[in-house]
Amino acid sequence: MIETQTLLIIMLMATTTYLTRVLGYLALRQRALSPRMRAVMENVPGCVLISVIAPAFVSGRPANLLALGITLLAASRLPVLPTVMIGIASAGLLRHLLG
Known part of the structure; x- marks a missing residue:
């Protein structure tokens, strides 16, 4: 519960x-947003996502590092939502399996 x-x-x-x-x-x-401000506003979600994922680079836990690799592979081929879902699922599964 x-x-x-x-x-x-x-x-x-x-x-x-x-x-x-x-x-x-x-x-x-x-x-009316300038083209520069529009570009900044469009990139904010990606920056937030990176700030959430970045600690896995320095964690040293094999499960986190493997999940990070899987997420990066998914990000190179898929849109944001499926990438996030794959990242969460792989991190959860690998943490369960590898501790």
Whole structure:
């Protein structure tokens, strides 16, 4: 069974993610973005994803390093959503199998 504190943290993270999207849209909806600003806004999700994945480079755990390799391979061939799903699934499975 999932602990109450864990469920609360997940709900707060989901709410924060949703609010940043909505507030960003509301703040920028009346503005015309320059091509440079548009490029920055389009690359933010990738930067956030890299900041989540980057600690696996220095972890030293074989499961994390293998999952990272699988994720990088998937990223070279697939769109973002399937890549994220493959990365999560491979990390979970390899951590279970390799400890």
